[in-house]
Amino acid sequence: MTFEELGLLPELLKAVAEAGYTEPTPIQAQAIPIILEGRDVMGGAQTGTGKTAGFTLPLLQRLARHASTSPSPARHPVRALILTPTRELAMQVHESVQTYGKHIPLRDLVVYGGVDIKPQTEALRRGVEIVVATPGRLLDHVEQKSVSFNHVEVLVLDEADRMLDMGFIPDIRRILALLPKERQSLLFSATFSEEIRKLADTMLRAPLLIEVARRNALTDTVTHRIHPVAQDDKRRLLAHLLKSGDLSQVLVFVGTKFGASRLAHYLEKQGINATAIHGDKSQQQRTEALEAFKSGAARVLVATDVAARGLDIDDLPHVINYELPHVPEDYVHRIGRTGRAGRTGDAISLVCAEERGKLAEIEKLIKRPIEQVSIAGFEPESAHGGERSRHSRDSGRDSGRDAGRSGGRKETSREAPREKRERREPRRIEPAQPKLPKLDFDPSKPYESKAASSDAAPEPKRAPQRLKRPLPALLGGLPKPEK
Ligand code: AMP
DSSP: OOTGGGTOOHHHHHHHHHTTOOSOOHHHHHHHHHHHTTOOEEEEOOTTSSHHHHHHHHHHHHHHTTOOOOOOGGGOOOOEEEEOSSHHHHHHHHHHHHHHTTTSOOOEEEEOSSSOSHHHHHHHHHOOSEEEEOHHHHHHHHHHTOOOOTTOOEEEEOSHHHHHHTTOHHHHHHHHHHSOSSSEEEEEESSOOHHHHHHHHHHOSSOEEEEOOOTTSSOTTEEEEEEEOOGGGHHHHHHHHHHHSOOOSEEEEESOHHHHHHHHHHHHHTTOOEEEEOTTSOHHHHHHHHHHHHHTSSSEEEEEHHHHHTOOOOOBSEEEESSOOSSHHHHHHHHTTBSGGGOOEEEEEEEOGGGHHHHHHHHHHHTSOOEEOBOTTOOOOOTTTTOOOOBSSBOSOOTTOOTTOOOOOOOOOOOOOOOOSOOOOOOOOEEOSSOOOOOSSOTTOGGGSOOOOTTOOOOOOOOSSSOOSOOOGGGSOOOOOOO
16 A cells, blocks of 8 residues: 555645655555545544554645635634644644645644743634644633634544543533534544543544554564562662663653652662653653653653653663553553564563562463563562562563552542533444454454554445444453553
8 A cells, every 4th residue: 555545635645755654554544545535533543553644644635625825814714623632742743734734835833731822822813724732722712712613624633532531521522512513523542431432422423433553562573571679679770770781762651740750850860861751741841851852861761651652752772661550551552662663672661569460461461471580689579478589581480470469559540520411322333444453362452453454355335324333342441541
């Protein structure tokens, strides 16, 4: 499959070639033709799959039909609205709009809070066709009457599950109420909980479901390893690993926002350049942290799962799990940051006795044991009958592992506001065409489905109304990501 075969305009093909892309990713191959047709889409895809270009390219093409070069603001009403949960993501999506739309005369603007509202207001008054926005600041503009949605043709809701986690769904509903009924809507989400399905129900009309696994779902080029260690020794061990190995560009995952800052601070005190990124940081702090990490000024970026999900970091050589994630699927997400495009990477997890249960769940999910390597001087007193952990290169598993002791620390997480509406029968949603990829293991574990759809023969087009199968069970009921 090539971008040409997807039916994109020459202006877009040129921009894609300039971006260096040679072939569409699976989600692009599936989404672009459907969006070009004007259909609503429910996309199960995460960052890293190429989903941004998957919706931005066809969106630009649909708007390009009536692009105007007139200077008059009236000729540039808001025609596409892209909503994202965070400022980082808004900036990244906006960058994509600019990259892919550079040969098409459409005006675009990114709108987010935490910065002066005036320049945004002025740009909106001058007229922009594409607005990428976080919901709160967009509603500020609605209140100020600096924006009108009367001409919106396409709405995109990106990372809907994070919107939910961050409590944005009421804001989204307020915005939805202001949009023309006659429009195209696209909803993207990594997981599909009941809440997301309810939102999809009110927002989408006869949507097609597109789902792909991460482009980089656990690859063989990544080495996985566990270092058993006592909880209290973890930060010393981390500093030891960073000082003794030649690890550069290390993304360290922690479970809490508080833990992220504290750990980065500790590493700094140890003489290791580190920075943290999480939801409580100001926009400027987050941008600076990311820039410092990308430029190499900071060797280590400490992040929570939620903060890391929106980061546009293409490939990393090293990922360290300072704490194991609460849900095993997040292990796959985290590790997906490394070993991309056939490159090698390593994934190290510091595991204390209390995390043994989580480890067992992860190994079950990824269907393989992870090698355990004790580091001299950091071996924990065994939690299993006084036996000390074995030294180096012992890939035999601890048969005494206590899978029941998955306690760990309790996290605080903000409850997303619950919708008060009556629960309606879930709508059946037609599978995307070409056919959905086959799963290569337990269907309740979505992250290892085959990304490629090459084995899927296209089915004849069907009328949109009657949808043939329910949202697959695999998309439902995944635990919420940590806050
Ligand atoms: P996204 O999932 O949209 O965040 O995209 C992840 C990364 O993949 C971004 O850095 C894009 O620049 C890159 N990308 C998107 N489409 C392609 C493609 N067809 N070929 C290669 N890289 C791509």
